[in-house]
Amino acid sequence: MHxxxxxxxxxxPNFSLTLGPELQYVLKRGDVDLDYEFTKRLLFGGDFGIAYxxxxxxxxxxxxxxxxxxxxxxxxxxxxxxNNVQIGLAYFFDK
Numbered sequence: 001m002h003x004x005x006x007x008x009x010x011x012x013p014n015f016s017l018t019l020g021p022e023l024q025y026v027l028k029r030g031d032v033d034l035d036y037e038f039t040k041r042l043l044f045g046g047d048f049g050i051a052y053x054x055x056x057x058x059x060x061x062x063x064x065x066x067x068x069x070x071x072x073x074x075x076x077x078x079x080x081x082x083n084n085v086q087i088g089l090a091y092f093f094d095k
Contacts, residue, residue: 057093065086
């Protein structure tokens with residue numbers, strides 16, 4: 001589960017940058033429920049993204065999410081980070 005808090009800044013007409021922190025909470029890993037304590041399942045990261053507005057209602061967006069904290073240690077040497085890239089198309093019905 002991801003909870004980003006993002007700020008968007010319009011650099012040029014129809015082109016914007018997005019930046020902000022994000023909390024991640026790991027619910028499952030694969031098919032296995034995690035029974036670790038709350039603090040080992042809660043991760044902190046940062047988001048950076050760009051967006052381009054093709055038309056008044058149609059946008060394309062890309063974001064990179066980097067996790068600063070390590071999560072769910074199953075043994076003393078196994079730590080994992082959740083970093084990912086998101087690409088999306090957005091359509092706004094009434095803007």
